[in-house]
Amino acid sequence: MTSRSRAGILYRLLLRLQPRPFRQKYGAEMERAFVQLLGRERTFRGAAAVWLGGITDLLRSAVVERRASPCRKGHLMDTLRTDLRQALRGFAAMPGFTLAAVLTIALGIGANSAIFSLVSAAMLRPLPYANPEGVVMLWQTFDRFDIDEVPWTLHDYLDVRERSTQLSHAALFRSGSRVLAGTEPRRLQAATVSPVLFDLLGVPALHGRAFIAEDEQPASADRIVLSHATWQQVFGGRLDVIGSTVTLDGRPHDVLGVMPPTFRFPPPVTYGDVMLKMQPDIFLPFVVRPEPREGNHSHFAIGRLAPGATLDSANAELAAIAAALGGEHPTLNDGVGARAVSLQGQSVATFRTALIILLGAVACVLLVACTSVANLLMARAMGRKRELALRAAVGASRRRLVTQLLIESGTLGVAGGIAGLLIAAWVVRIVGQLNPLDLPDIYAAALDWRVLAFTLGVTFAAVLLFGLAPALQASRPDLLATLRSGARIAGSRGERRVKNVLAVTQVAVAVLLLVLASLTVRSLNALWTVDAGFDVESLLTFNVTLPDDRYPSAESHGIFTDRLMRELEGLPAVQSVAASSMLPFVFDKNSTNYFVEGEPPPAEGQAQFVDRTLVTEHYFDAIGAELLWGRAMTPADARAGRVGVVNEAFARRHWPNGDWEGRRMAFEEVPADDAGWVRIIGVIRDIRSAGLGLDAEPTIYLPLMRAPRSGFFVLVRGAMDAGALIAPTRAALSRIDPGLPMDDVELMATRKADSVRKPRFTAWLLGAFGVVALIIAATGLYGVMSYDAGQRTREIGIRIALGARPSSVRSLITRRGLGLTITGLLAGLAASIPASRAAESLLFGVRATDLLAFGFAGLTLLATGWLATWLPARRATRVDPMIALRSE
Amino acid sequence: MRDSDDLDLTPQRFQILLSLADQPRHGYGVMTDVLERTGGRMKLWPGMLYGSLKRLAEAGLVEESQAPADAPRDRMERRFYQLTPLGRDALEAEADRMAAYVAAARARSAV
Numbered sequence: 001m002t003s004r005s006r007a008g009i010l011y012r013l014l015l016r017l018q019p020r021p022f023r024q025k026y027g028a029e030m031e032r033a034f035v036q037l038l039g040r041e042r043t044f045r046g047a048a049a050v051w052l053g054g055i056t057d058l059l060r061s062a063v064v065e066r067r068a069s070p071c072r073k074g075h076l077m078d079t080l081r082t083d084l085r086q087a088l089r090g091f092a093a094m095p096g097f098t099l100a101a102v103l104t105i106a107l108g109i110g111a112n113s114a115i116f117s118l119v120s121a122a123m124l125r126p127l128p129y130a131n132p133e134g135v136v137m138l139w140q141t142f143d144r145f146d147i148d149e150v151p152w153t154l155h156d157y158l159d160v161r162e163r164s165t166q167l168s169h170a171a172l173f174r175s176g177s178r179v180l181a182g183t184e185p186r187r188l189q190a191a192t193v194s195p196v197l198f199d200l201l202g203v204p205a206l207h208g209r210a211f212i213a214e215d216e217q218p219a220s221a222d223r224i225v226l227s228h229a230t231w232q233q234v235f236g237g238r239l240d241v242i243g244s245t246v247t248l249d250g251r252p253h254d255v256l257g258v259m260p261p262t263f264r265f266p267p268p269v270t271y272g273d274v275m276l277k278m279q280p281d282i283f284l285p286f287v288v289r290p291e292p293r294e295g296n297h298s299h300f301a302i303g304r305l306a307p308g309a310t311l312d313s314a315n316a317e318l319a320a321i322a323a324a325l326g327g328e329h330p331t332l333n334d335g336v337g338a339r340a341v342s343l344q345g346q347s348v349a350t351f352r353t354a355l356i357i358l359l360g361a362v363a364c365v366l367l368v369a370c371t372s373v374a375n376l377l378m379a380r381a382m383g384r385k386r387e388l389a390l391r392a393a394v395g396a397s398r399r400r401l402v403t404q405l406l407i408e409s410g411t412l413g414v415a416g417g418i419a420g421l422l423i424a425a426w427v428v429r430i431v432g433q434l435n436p437l438d439l440p441d442i443y444a445a446a447l448d449w450r451v452l453a454f455t456l457g458v459t460f461a462a463v464l465l466f467g468l469a470p471a472l473q474a475s476r477p478d479l480l481a482t483l484r485s486g487a488r489i490a491g492s493r494g495e496r497r498v499k500n501v502l503a504v505t506q507v508a509v510a511v512l513l514l515v516l517a518s519l520t521v522r523s524l525n526a527l528w529t530v531d532a533g534f535d536v537e538s539l540l541t542f543n544v545t546l547p548d549d550r551y552p553s554a555e556s557h558g559i560f561t562d563r564l565m566r567e568l569e570g571l572p573a574v575q576s577v578a579a580s581s582m583l584p585f586v587f588d589k590n591s592t593n594y595f596v597e598g599e600p601p602p603a604e605g606q607a608q609f610v611d612r613t614l615v616t617e618h619y620f621d622a623i624g625a626e627l628l629w630g631r632a633m634t635p636a637d638a639r640a641g642r643v644g645v646v647n648e649a650f651a652r653r654h655w656p657n658g659d660w661e662g663r664r665m666a667f668e669e670v671p672a673d674d675a676g677w678v679r680i681i682g683v684i685r686d687i688r689s690a691g692l693g694l695d696a697e698p699t700i701y702l703p704l705m706r707a708p709r710s711g712f713f714v715l716v717r718g719a720m721d722a723g724a725l726i727a728p729t730r731a732a733l734s735r736i737d738p739g740l741p742m743d744d745v746e747l748m749a750t751r752k753a754d755s756v757r758k759p760r761f762t763a764w765l766l767g768a769f770g771v772v773a774l775i776i777a778a779t780g781l782y783g784v785m786s787y788d789a790g791q792r793t794r795e796i797g798i799r800i801a802l803g804a805r806p807s808s809v810r811s812l813i814t815r816r817g818l819g820l821t822i823t824g825l826l827a828g829l830a831a832s833i834p835a836s837r838a839a840e841s842l843l844f845g846v847r848a849t850d851l852l853a854f855g856f857a858g859l860t861l862l863a864t865g866w867l868a869t870w871l872p873a874r875r876a877t878r879v880d881p882m883i884a885l886r887s888e
Numbered sequence: 889m890r891d892s893d894d895l896d897l898t899p900q901r902f903q904i905l906l907s908l909a910d911q912p913r914h915g916y917g918v919m920t921d922v923l924e925r926t927g928g929r930m931k932l933w934p935g936m937l938y939g940s941l942k943r944l945a946e947a948g949l950v951e952e953s954q955a956p957a958d959a960p961r962d963r964m965e966r967r968f969y970q971l972t973p974l975g976r977d978a979l980e981a982e983a984d985r986m987a988a989y990v991a992a993a994r995a996r997s998a999v
Contacts, residue, residue, distance in 0.1 A: 018935075022942070026915075029967060030934035033916045037934075053933055061935030 006449050008035050014055060017062040044446055080407070087408040097380060098412070101373050105416025105462060107772070108369030110423030112458050115362045117428050117451045119355045124450060127344055128262055130202025136311065137267075137346050138170065138301040140322075141337040145593075145607050148339065152301045153332070155293045156325060160338065163321050166314040167340075168306035169200035172286050172299045173266055179547055179741060180234070181247035187545070187741045188230065188248070191265065191280035195220070200304050201265065208242040208257025215285045222253045223285060228261040230281040248282075250549040259283075266300070267343055295332045303340060314340045354762060357839050361516060361769050364509045366462065368773045371502045372780055374466035377409065378499065379783070381474035388474055401475035409467025417459035421447070424455070469498055496788075500820060503777075503784045507824025508831060510770070510777035511861050515832040516839060517770035518853035519846055520763035526845030527756055533687035533696065534584065535624025539715060539748035540722040540729065541583055544740065546710040558708035560736070565616060567732045568716055574725065575717045578622035579704055581614040583713040584689040585751040586744075591697070596654050597664040597677060610650060610665075611689075611697050614704040614712075620645075620684060622715040629660055630682030638705035641675065645682035650698035665700070678702070691755055693844045715748075722747050762842060770857075774864060777824075781868035785817045789876035797881045806877040813876065817869025825861050829854060897982050901940050903930060905949065905971060905979045912953045912970035915941070941969060949975035 011034050015027045034054050041047045066077075091098040126132045138160070140150040152172070161170040171194035180186045195211030204210065210225050224246070226235070235241040245252045264279060305314055318338040325333040381388070388401060425447055473495055544564070551557055561579050568577040582590065593607040602608055619625075620632045628648065637643045644665075651660055664677040671677055678700070686696035704712070718725045730742050789796070792813070799809050836848040846853070897905075907913055907921040918941075919932045932940075944950045953970040971979065 022939075026938040026942070029915050030938055033919060033934045033937070036916055037919070053931070057933030057935040061939050064939060 003449070004035050004039060007038050010449065010452075011035070011054065014058050017058055019062075019065050022065045048447075083404050083407045084411065086404075087411045090408065091411070094380075097376060101376050101412050102415045102419060104369045104373050104376075104776070105413060105466075106419035106423055108366035109417050109420030109455060109458055109462060110427065111362045111769075112359075112366050113420060113424035113447070113451055113455045114427035114431065115355075115358050116454045117424065117447055118431065119359055120448065120450045120454070121446070122355055123352065125448070127267055128203070128264055132344055133342070134305045135201070135343045136167075136303050136305060136314065136340040137343050138303050138318075138338065138340050140297060141339055142335065143337050144335040150336075151297045152299045153293075153295055153297050154288075154291065154299060156333065156336070156338075157299060157301050158288070159325060160318065160321055163324075164303075164314075164317055166306055166309040166317045167303040168309075169196055170194070170301060170303040171197040171200050172301050173197065174286070174299055175266075175280065177545060177743075178248040178282065178284075179545075179739070181250070181739070185739050185741050186234065187743050188234075188281040189279070190224075190248075190282050190284055192284045192286045193265075195285045197265070197302070198225075200302065203260065203263050205257035206260040207239060208255070210257055210259065211283070211285050216288055218287050218289060220285050221287045222251060223256050224248070224253045225256050225283040226258045227279065227281055227283075228259055228263065229279075231258045234281070249547040253284075266302075293329065293332065302343070311340060311342060353839075353841050354758070357516075357842065358762070358765065360835070360838075361513060361766055364513055365769050365772060366458065367465075368506050368509045368776045370462050370465040371506050372776045373412070374469055375499065375502055375780055375783055377412075377466060377470040378473060378495065379787070381405065381470050382495070385474070392475075398475050402471045405471035405474060406463075406467050409463050409471065413459050413463035413467070416462070417455060420459070421452075421455055424451070473498060499784050499787070503780050503820050504824040504827065506773070506777040506780040507821055507861060507865065508828035510773040511825055511828025511857050512832050512835060513766065513770040513773045514857035514860060515829070515836060515854055517763070517766040518856050519836055519839065519843060519848070519850060520759065520766050522850060522853055523843040523846045524756065524759045524763040527692045527759055530688070530692050530845065532584070532692060532752070533625060533685050535717075536748050536752050538718050538720060538722045539623070540718065540725045541713060541715050541744075541746055541748055541751070542729070542742050543713050543744040544711065544733070545743065546740070548710070550737070550739075551710060554708050557710050558705055561616070561704065561708055561712065563736055564714065564733065565618075567736060568714070568729060571725070571728050571732060573719045575719055576618045576621040577717070578619040578715045579616045579712045580619055580715065581704065581709060581712055582611075582689065583715075583751075584623075584687055584748075585691065585755045586713070592667050594665055594667050594700075595670055597666070599654065601670065608653075609698075610646075611699040613699060613701050614707060614709065615701050616704050619701065619715070622717045623687070624717070625687055626685040628683045628685055629658075630680075632682060633701070633703050635705065637681070638703035642678045642706075643681045643703070644678045645684060645701040646680055647684055647696055647699045647701075648686045649696050650700060651680075651683045653698055692752070693759075722749075759842070759844070774860065777861070778864045778868045781817060781821065781865055782872065784820070785813070785869045786872040786875075788816065789813055789872045793876060793879060796876055797879070797883070800877065801881040809877050810870070810873040813873040814866070814869045817873075818866060821862060821865030821869070825858055825865075828861070829858060832857070897978065898940075900930065900932060900936060901944060902979070902982055904932070904937070904940055904944065905975055905982075908950060908969055908971045909976070909979060912956055912968045914955075914966040914968050918969070944975070945969075948972055949978055 008031050011031050012027070015023055015030065018027070034050075037054070038047060038050050041050055127135070129135055138152070138157075139148065140152050140156060141148045142150055154172075157170070157172055161167075164170070173191055173193045176190050176192060177187050178190045180188050193211070195215035196213050198204070198210035199213070205225065206228065208225075211220075211223075214220070215223065226241075231237060231241070241255055242257055244255055246255060247253070266280075303314075305311070318340060322333070322336060322338040326336060391401060392398075428447060546557060546560060551560060565577050565579065568574060590613070591609040591611045593602075594610050595601050615633075617632065617634055617638075620627060628651075630645070633643060633645060651658075655663065660680065660683055663680045665680065666677050680700075684701075687699075688694060688696055689699070690697065716722070716725055716729055726745060733740060733742050796809055796813075800806065832854065833849065836853075840848045903922045903926065904918055906925070907918045913921065915934070915937055919934075919937060922930055922932055941950060945952075949972060950969050951972050953968045955966065955968050
């Protein structure tokens with residue numbers, strides 16, 4: 001169903017406001033015109049403006065047309081109109097109450113809609129491609145090692161593409177970057193893609209053209225397609241850039257076209273623990289050149305199911321093709337399989353837990369808000385007992401009274417719902433800008449029809465929740481008795497019971513939210529204070545990528561790296577400098593299987609893996625890692641035989657007793673001669689490179705200068721403020737090569753802070769929910785106890801007049817309040833246990849049944865509850881007994 | 889002939905009549921024509937547009953017409969509207985009235 005037909009359906013629903021003759025004659029055309037108006041809008045703001053105008057127009061026209069036309073259902077409309085007018089008048093007369101109620105509902109509904117829009121974007125919305133259900137992610141698999149997500153080798157991909165009948169299209173993609181020449185050279189993220197990709201996804205270019213199948217020839221190598229954002233920001237949105245030539249990495253490239261602003265590629269797919277989420281600035285065609293077949297798995301692949309094919313049939317075929325390849329190329333392909341996964345499904349899994357927890361938490365907030373408003377409405381209905389009794393006496397049926405009260409609740413609900421939507425829109429915009437959950441761009445949340453429908457549903461449920469109980473209560477048949485009783489409008493037993501239940505519910509929910517909040521806060525704290533294994537402060541990091549045209553050989557890479565190190569070391573206030581192939585908190589997995597000398601090689605399918613990092617000699621100083629044994633590597637080591645430094649995780653895995661002297665290891669296969677072994681000369685403390693929450697993997701550090709790279713990270717440790725080093729470092733780099741940009745410049749401290757963005761946001765949000773729930777629960781308890789004490793004023797007066805001490809009378813009153821609090825507390829704690837277990841995957845260093853968190857939540861509620869009951873009790877006992885005795 | 893003052897020609901209705909002055913149009917066509925002519929300042933929403941068309945038809949100023957021969961055929965039957973002779977008179981009278989106001993203003997303040 002397209003968005004146009006959905007909009008039409010919604011408009012058609014709203015058309016029912018119009019009188020039937022008008023609707024029957026003009027409705028279809030009105031709908032058509034509206035959908036066409038909507039279709040002209042390209043932005044969210046424009047579409048929202050059209051919706052707002054359209055709805056206002058319908059409401060206005062409904063009023064005009066109904067006034068003009070004779071109304072057949074006049075009676076119903078009249079009574080509804082009367083009720084509505086009365087409700088509005090009543091609310092206008094009590095602005096404080098109305099504001100409190102609407103605001104409370106708005107907060108509850110708004111928070112729910114906002115979180116739901118995230119859920120909708122992350123889990124429900126289809127990917128922005130034509131027929132996204134048919135798009136699949138293709139992986140190779142290492143069956144022997146039980147690894148089922150491996151990128152492709154070029155030749156395996158080409159074979160599958162040629163042989164498969166179940167896939168109508170297949171495309172490769174790789175990410176990289178190119179430097180755009182200009183007054184200030186600028187690095188652009190580049191995606192190299194099979195030219196047929198745009199056909200596969202079914203997304204045409206906005207201007208010019210995208211790649212076509214013919215572009216796979218070497219002649220097309222220097223052509224690019226721009227992303228919309230790049231076209232706007234770098235090229236000023238000028239149409240004449242299409243067909244022009246730009247210089248990338250020193251070579252001219254023709255600009256073929258620009259993609260639409262809504263185009264997103266690659267899709268958010270996880271590889272390892274990380275998501276391929278960087279949106280490319282430009283697209284380059286993947287050109288197939290004749291190359292010998294090798295086992296370099298470095299290409300990602302995506303495919304589209306052929307008409308009539310299913311995921312299962314595609315997988316069966318892929319397995320068959322992989323088996324055939326295994327027979328044709330046993331050295332490379334034996335034990336290598338292939339599979340296809342639905343792209344939509346693959347994209348969703350990561351966020352599911354966090355979002356569902358948040359949805360649950362925010363639903364609790366709504367529950368608390370509704371109970372609070374129910375309380376308010378009940379109190380208000382109490383004051384109108386007289387009026388309601390009178391209406392019953394002159395013949396209004398119970399159903400009539402309930403309808404009237406429900407219309408009042410409905411009005412509050414609608415007002416709260418609309419206000420809630422506005423709050424949600426604002427929150428969604430802020431969340432979109434901050435992106436605290438690290439949702440990739442493809443998931444930018446928006447208030448789409450799903451969110452609107454959800455909000456409508458939630459508002460309806462909320463109105464029932466807070467409106468029905470008070471309405472039923474207030475319209476009970478014993479009104480006649482109330483009328484006759486004249487003076488005292490007392491609260492009935494049933495009413496008190498409902499109020500008690502509401503108060504207990506509020507306390508229970510507040511406890512639940514506080515427990516979750518405490519757990520996430522403690523988890524965040526544990527994460528932040530965990531020993532990362534290196535010194536995060538005073539460290540500047542950035543990335544350098546050497547273009548092929550100026551640095552064609554490994555030797556040139558080595559010369560540059562060496563020069564850069566010396567240049568930077570010469571800067572004042574610099575303590576140490578190093579280059580490395582990987583950086584903590586920046587994901588880049590490079591692991592291989594290995595053997596250790598003296599141990600039997602692992603059995604089939606039980607390979608052990610080590611992460612490899614290439615570093616220069618001062619790396620351990622620069623990063624501030626602690627050497628446990630042995631020494632770091634020197635330049636001499638780089639030239640001599642193969643040596644390496646391992647981390648603790650590696651060392652303890654093989655030599656737990658600490659006898660590390662003279663140990664050797666080798667990669668992939670047992671070496672033929674001595675030169676193949678790597679001698680281990682040092683052991684350092686574990687560094688949590690993958691993230692604060694993850695233990696360090698066994699890692700080996702090898703000399704970078706033995707295999708210099710074109711792309712590497714640079715670490716610069718300063719004496720004090722690392723930020724002050726940015727400018728001199730940039731100048732130093734410029735002195736060596738003015739055309740080389742300094743990429744991804746970031747203080748290590750900032751990288752660390754960024755790495756905990758997600759848990760920080762979750763903790764903050766749950767904390768906010770907890771506080772809101774606590775305040776509402778406290779207010780609810782206070783309200784109940786105030787009312788209670790007010791009811792018992794006469795009794796209190798008698799007791800005090802008879803000589804009871806105020807303190808003992810107070811404790812009589814507070815006992816009931818504490819009873820409510822404790823009941824709510826126990827219920828909340830009980831509910832917290834399964835809830836916190838569900839959230840366990842989000843926690844670090846804290847058990848789901850952490851006593852401190854539970855204890856904190858419990859004590860807070862207890863203290864708050866006691867205060868909320870003690871204050872009204874104290875006020876009640878202060879009253880002069882004579883006044884109390886005379887009170888009604 | 890009725891006095892144009894009796895006809896309650898709001899600016900929106902005037903613009904609708906003006907749209908129909910040169911050719912019959914359907915509802916969306918009137919919408920876009922008015923939007924273009926007023927430089928985007930007057931947006932006729934569907935409810936207001938069709939309500940106005942209904943009242944103009946009741947007043948005898950517009951009537952439904954056949955689709956012109958060159959109109960594109962699509963799945964939905966569109967309703968086309970055209971001016972009646974009365975409608976044309978009313979449009980002219982209103983235009984004359986506005987012109988008289990403008991002339992008076994110009995004469996008064998030598999604008």
